[in-house]
Amino acid sequence: MKIKIRDVLALLFAIGSMIITPFAVAHAYEFRGYMAFGGEYLVFPMGLVLAFVVLELGHKWDEFMRRRQIKHVLRQRRLGHGVYIRHEVINCRCRAIPVLVEKGDDCGEK
Secondary structure (H helix, E strand, O other): OOOOHHHHHHHHHHHHHHHHHHHHHHHHHHHHOOOOOOHHHHHHHHHHHHHHHHHHHHHHHHHHHHHHHHHHHHHHHHOOOOEEEEEEEEOOOOEEEEEEEEEOEOOOOO
8 A cells, every 4th residue: 555645744743743742841831930731731632633634635635636537537438538437346435436447448338
């Protein structure tokens, strides 16, 4: 399986926020001069939220590009350029994902 940039970014955000949190807490204590709980503890949860947003936007982008490609194929098919769509069920959020095949391949039409 190919590792995507969004997966690496999400991992970096999660690990980076985990590493930065103790330093943020120590700096806040030093700056205040007394023990208190503040927003420095939200660095790690916000890093996880940011990682989730990166992953979710990446999935939305993939879905957008797939739909755009399907529209292109349907336009080509309407013009008679011999491109067909075969539906295969791939375990991706329980959806059937269309796979593009050229004319002459086994596309289920006889």
